[in-house]
Amino acid sequence: MSRSRTVGPLAGVVGALVVVEATSGVIQGFYTPLLTDVARNLDIHDSDINWFEAAQLLLSAIVVPLLARLGDMIGHRKVLIGSLIVTAAASWGIAFAPSFWLFTLVWAIQGFYVVWLPMNVSIIHARARKHPNTAELTSKGAGLIVVALEAGAIGGALVAGQLGGLLPLWMTLSVPAVLVTIALFVVIFKVEDPGTRAGGKIDSSGTVLLSLALLAITGGLALARVNGFTPFVWGVILAGGALLWWFVEVEKRKDDPVIDMHLISRPTLWPVILTSALFGVSVLGAQGPLSTFAGTNPDEVGYGLGLASAERSYLIGAYVLSLLIGAALYARISRIFQPRPVLIAAAGLVGAGYLLLVPFHGGVLIVASLMIVAGLGSGALVAALPATAAAAAPPHQTGVATGLTNTTKTLGGAFASAIFALALASGVDSETTTAASLSGYQTVWAICGVTAIIAVGALLTVPKVAFTSADPDAEGLGEGSDALALEAIGPDVVVSETQRRPRPPEAPAPQSPDIAQEDER
Known part of the structure; x- marks a missing residue:
């Protein structure tokens, strides 16, 4: 099949959404190398950095299920535009916030960006359903935006590290705000409303x-x-x-719950949701501690890596690059093996990487190597979890299903960030040093490793043929229900619809003009 057939019909909308997800990646990677500089600018302890993440992840956990449901009801494009506006305003606030509490507030509000990925996947799926090769179109579109997200995170980390030593901090922090503003206008002018609505009401x-x-x-x-x-x-x-x-x-x-507990209780879905929560502990909660540990001067406190912002950006960039590689490898390896054992192996890599950091953290090379190990597993999980959760959801609940993984992941990250802040502040004298304690860092890494191992145990309960279209019963589908299975997640997501019995006919969704086909790119 020609590339124009598999990509062309969605080229315009996917191109616009690539801009959005690349911007999301920049947000996730840009600030991390600068956190030590932010702490010095606000005159706060290194451990207080974790309260930024705790506040943002807490707000995200509240708004993501609400906005995911709202997207299914009123349109994913409308919700995407609204969240872009809020994120842009908060990003500008971050650049100029003069105090710890104001900075924490605007940082939290910036967390609206977390809903972009489920909205973008839902928009792509809605547009792809108008074409006969729905599976391939959604596969390529979803894969491209995942790659854009990871590439944005790598680029954001590297650029931030370089700018941090050249420009005033407020000017450096303005870069993500400019990019979010550009992404907002790209969506307004380049993404049409696909017209898909599920109805219902807000809980x-x-x-x-x-x-x-x-x-x-x-x-x-x-x-x-x-x-x-x-x-x-x-x-x-x-x-x-x-x-x-x-x-x-x-x-x-509830008939229209903000979080569908019956959906979560499906035999193949609850282990994925639990894994998302446990995975959020490390992928969202541990990045701040990694940055501040890398910036801690070992000559003063006896531990840390003593890296400047530019050098920290290389460490963060290597970790994020390993996420991208992990996502790509998962997509290919899962074609050879069943997705389930590959997911289990990915969670095992995360656990091994963090647990080994507890005794081995004395040099840049060993820390970078172990973070890459954890990153390979994390990349597979980042790419896989939203779509494997959607495997048990009917087509009209794809926004809710993908939003569930983000909700639980952010919940795990929010609680972990708060606990990590307490752990890092323990055993230090804030009057004499701004550095967090070594025992606090070891506690952080131990928690990340143990939660990943618990996720392995949860995934072992899933039937062996789960996350494939081979056996609808094994996927936990109820009588008469259907599922949107996003298999082999990552840069090559495969989407298939499976049914136990024919569904009642649905009213056709309002049609919007097809996107112009493009030749090979």
């Missing part, structure tokens, strides 16, 4: 309960930063846990 009560639960748990951890784990702090955390249990019980009875 306001569920959203409020989830927000209160997450705020209580994270707020309790934040209070522990100031006063330690007092009875009051434990009470706040337990109240958050009780609210979270209440949220789950309420959602089970």
Whole structure:
């Protein structure tokens, strides 16, 4: 089959969404080499950097399921544009925020960018369904935006490291804001509304309960930063846990829940959702500690790598490049083996990389090597988890299914970031040093490694033919339900629809003009 047939019909929209995901990658990679400089500029302790991530991931965990549901209801393009506007405003705020608390606020609001990937995948899928070769079109489109995301993260880290030593900090921090603003206009002018709608309504009560639960748990951890784990702090955390249990019980009875508990309970979906949460601990929660450890001067405290911002950018860039390689290798290796054992091996690599960092962290080469090991596994999981979760979802819930992996991943990262902040602050005298403690860094790496090993155990419970179209029953499909299976995830996602029985006819979605076919690129 010619390349023009497999890529041409979606070339315009995918090209625009590549800009969006590349910008998302820049956001994820750009700031990390600069975190030590940000801490010095705001006159805060290195451990306080983790509260930026905790706040952003907490907000993301709240808004992603809400926006994913809203995207299915009112249109994924509208939600994408709205989230771009909010992210652009927050990105400009980051460049000029003068204080720790204001910086934390705008950093948190920037977390709206997390919804871009599920919205982009849903837009591509909706457009591809208008063509006979839906699977190939979605495969190529999804693969291109994943590559763009990883490439943006690598480029962002490297550029930030170089600019950090040349420009004032506010000017360097303005670069992501400029790129988000450009991406906003690209979507407005280049992405048409595919016209797909699922109907339904927003679960306001569920959203409020989830927000209160997450705020209580994270707020309790934040209070522990100031006063330690007092009875009051434990009470706040337990109240958050009780609210979270209440949220789950309420959602089970809702027709249009903000998080579909019945969808999560499918036999092949719950291990993926749990893996996403555990994976979020390392892929989202551990990047700040890695950057600050690399910037810590060993001549002053006896540990750390003592790297400048440019050198830290190379370390971060090597890690992110390993993510991209891991995603590409997963797509190819899973054609030879079943996706399930490859996913298990990927989680095992993450665990091994972080656990080995606990005793071996004395030089740049060993730290970089172990981070690359963890990155190879992480890349496979980043590419695979959204689509394997969608394998148990009906076509009209693809936004919700892909959003679930982001929601749980950000939840894992949010709680981990708060816990890591406490661990890194323990055992140091903030009056004499701004460096976090070595025992705190070792605790961070140990937690990342152990959670990855637990994810391996969860994935072992999945049927061997899961994440393929071979056996709908093994994929946990209920009687009369269908699934959108995104197999062999990564740069070559394969999409197939499987059914237990024919579905009732659906009203055709409003048609928009087809995108002009393009020749080979």
